[in-house]
Amino acid sequence: LAKTTQPISMDSYEGQEVNITCSHNNIATNDYITWYQQFPSQGPRFIIQGYKTKVTNEVASLFIPADRKSSTLSLPRVSLSDTAVYYCLVGPNTGTASKLTFGTGTRLQVTL
Amino acid sequence: GAVVSQHPSRVICKSGTSVKIECRSLDFQATTMFWYRQFPKQSLMLMATSNEGSKATYEQGVEKDKFLINHASLTLSTLTVTSAHPEDSSFYICSALAGQGYSPLHFGNGTRLTVT
Numbered sequence: 001l002a003k004t005t006q007p008i009s010m011d012s013y014e015g016q017e018v019n020i021t022c023s024h025n026n027i028a029t030n031d032y033i034t035w036y037q038q039f040p041s042q043g044p045r046f047i048i049q050g051y052k053t054k055v056t057n058e059v060a061s062l063f064i065p066a067d068r069k070s071s072t073l074s075l076p077r078v079s080l081s082d083t084a085v086y087y088c089l090v091g092p093n094t095g096t097a098s099k100l101t102f103g104t105g106t107r108l109q110v111t112l
Numbered sequence: 113g114a115v116v117s118q119h120p121s122r123v124i125c126k127s128g129t130s131v132k133i134e135c136r137s138l139d140f141q142a143t144t145m146f147w148y149r150q151f152p153k154q155s156l157m158l159m160a161t162s163n164e165g166s167k168a169t170y171e172q173g174v175e176k177d178k179f180l181i182n183h184a185s186l187t188l189s190t191l192t193v194t195s196a197h198p199e200d201s202s203f204y205i206c207s208a209l210a211g212q213g214y215s216p217l218h219f220g221n222g223t224r225l226t227v228t
């Protein structure tokens with residue numbers, strides 16, 4: 001199982017773009033990269049998932065280089081409500097996702 | 113779509129009693145459900161994996177006789193904390209996997225258990 005490494009914390013001002021990078025050097029061929037957001041006392045919420053290159057949805061973009069050994073979650077123009085912990089998970093996109101392991105996550109603090 | 117409901121959201125119980133937490137997939141059938149525990153300021157730790165109709169698979173260090181998991185249907189899994197002690201106080205979170213091709217994990221909103 002691919003282990004992930006993320007910065008423990010990041011600070012940003014409201015309105016800025018925030019990029020959170022996750023390292024996963026031993027990612028396997030059939031592994032996908034998924035990012036979750038967690039607010040205090042709530043369950044994680046799915047943000048975005050990708051396999052390679054770039055994926056964009058209404059809330060974020062995910063950039064994955066060709067070697068897939070890292071990925072970057074990009075949050076455009078963050079607001080105070082984006083203050084949360086962001087987790088990068090790497091694992092197979094099948095029913096055997098049971099072993100998806102949560103790393104330390106990145107605690108993002110957005111201020112005015 | 114893909115809503116996972118967890119109940120109760122908060123529970124306080126006395127030492128020695130048992131507490132049951134329910135996890136339901138509201139708009140999809142969950143072939144596999146997972147239970148996590150999260151202590152303050154820490155990440156989620158997988159406790160066990162449950163598949164409908166079969167025994168749960170517990171992670172190393174998790175006592176299966178203390179944390180009873182039942183996945184009786186494709187939409188319901190329950191976690192029962194038996195003979196709870198104060199050290200069992202934690203945030204318990206379930207997630208569900210539809211198992212139909214592409215499917216990220218969908219999480220419940222967690223249950224805050226406080227054992228007094």
